[in-house]
Amino acid sequence: MENVRFGIIGVGNIGTVHTRYLLAGKVPEARLTAVCDNNPAKHEAIRQLVGEQIPVYSDAESMLKSGLIDAVIVATPHYAHPELSMLAMRHGIHTLCEKPAGVYTAQVREMNEFARHSNVVFGMMFNQRPNPLYQKVKDLIDSGELGEIRRSNWIITNWYRSQSYYNSGGWRATWKGEGGGVLLNQDPHQLDLWQWLVGMPVRVRAFCQFGKHRQIEVENEVTAYAEYANGATGVFITTTAEAPGTNRLEIAGDRGKVVVEEGKLRFWRLRESETEFNARWQNGFGEPECWEVTIPVAAECSEHYVITANFAAAVLHGTPLIAPGTDGINGLTLSNAMHLSTWLDDWVDLPIDEARYLSLLQERIATSVEKTSENRTLDASGSW
Incomplete structure (x- = not known):
């Protein structure tokens, strides 16, 4: 694998930020290859953002099973973070979760246990840590x-x-x-x-x-x-x-x-x-x-792409994560x-x-x- 193919689940405010820096090539070892948002009314605007070559999905599992991505950024509303992160890991997709890890610790504890027994890289988008x-x-x-x-x-x-x-x-x-x-x-x-x-x-x-x-x-x-x-x-x-x-x-x-x-x-x-x-x-x-x-x-420097670059390096080279996913519970x-x-x-x-x-x-x-x-x-x- 020369670079990491990323998908994004949730193209709202912060999902758009991730989309833009990936499209701009700010992470040399990563590229955007698919996006997903469960609101079809937004798809036309998303298409204008990502262009004609990148598939736009309404269903997260369809994107995860597409074979088009190696990793995913979960950027949905908070309650869905653990569920979608575990779904991605279940499909063998490296998972970078936006903050917070979830809404209540019980659901995040379940996610962390799931991550410990998976064979994927799991990180949190704590972009202030590399500051x-x-x-x-x-x-x-x-x-x-x-x-x-x-x-x-x-x-x-x-x-x-x-x-x-x-x-x-x-x-x-x-x-x-x-x-x-x-x-x-x-x-x-x-x-x-x-x-x-x-x-x-x-x-x-x-x-x-x-x-x-x-x-x-x-x-x-x-x-x-x-x-x-x-x-x-x-x-x-x-x-x-x-x-x-x-x-x-x-x-x-x-x-x-x-x-x-x-x-x-x-x-x-x-x-x-x-x-x-x-x-x-x-x-x-x-x-x-x-x-x-x-x-x-x-x-x-507190740009989000710094965490994504570190995450891609962890996938490709085993580089230690700045923000491991299991830290999100703290x-x-x-x-x-x-x-x-x-x-x-x-x-x-x-x-x-x-x-x-x-x-x-x-x-x-x-x-x-x-x-x-x-x-x-x-x-x-x-x-x-």
Whole structure:
């Protein structure tokens, strides 16, 4: 195999992004050979996008069985991600799943078990992981430069979405169609990065606001507090109804602090660890000597095609995946825990009670209001 023949299931906002970069040849070891969307009303517009030579399917299994593709990008609404990913793997098709991995952890756990016993490459479209800023933060943590993590704060409020965005699809921002709001749609990237960098907490207390400033069912403003096994704490704040927004990640360890904001990384390093300083210092007032260190970081890059290129290299050459598919359950666990904590108005221990979560989610699905909005494909170029 000289290159990987890709199909795409779901040619909506993000599916169109994947279609365009594959057609433009941005992934040299990949080419687009088929697409699928189960809404025939969109096929004429899809045909204009992909041209006459690429087949357009209405049924995913027909495309998977066509012999035209080696791999697939699953870019449908969230509930279908595990089902379609497992269907693709069942047909021996390498599978790259858009975020989130699913809506609730029980269905994603089933998908992960299925993937472990398949002979295909399974990846997640976590396109923020290859961003040099976060790669460098991970290096500082994994190498011990920051010391033991004590606190992390992420304020991610630059996900502004107007009412017209939510009105662009009948499935959007409903419990029945999407299964969640900002935590399921916008924040899977940050929730994945948060756990990728500092690990998973042992318990979470969250406060979700549902339909705040927007006519939607699901959460669009969240403040969450997390506690970790080593005593560290974390705060995660997000909303889609704030302008201008902020994207600031701050991680403090006993050897220093790192801040990522506005595409820049700042690192303050203590000359000695806070633990050592505290043990020897006898003069009351005072603190460890601190240096702000300049760290070279490559230009920020969070393009989706970087993950697809890595995925193609994994298929062709066995290159390790930047974002293995089985990692998708971790960030989803955090979002499920934040929902559950709000619904129960209490702390939630991890791993969560998956049956309890699903039961409460199904209660909300049962009362979810069917929207009559006509689905529109929006221009998502430049989005995360």
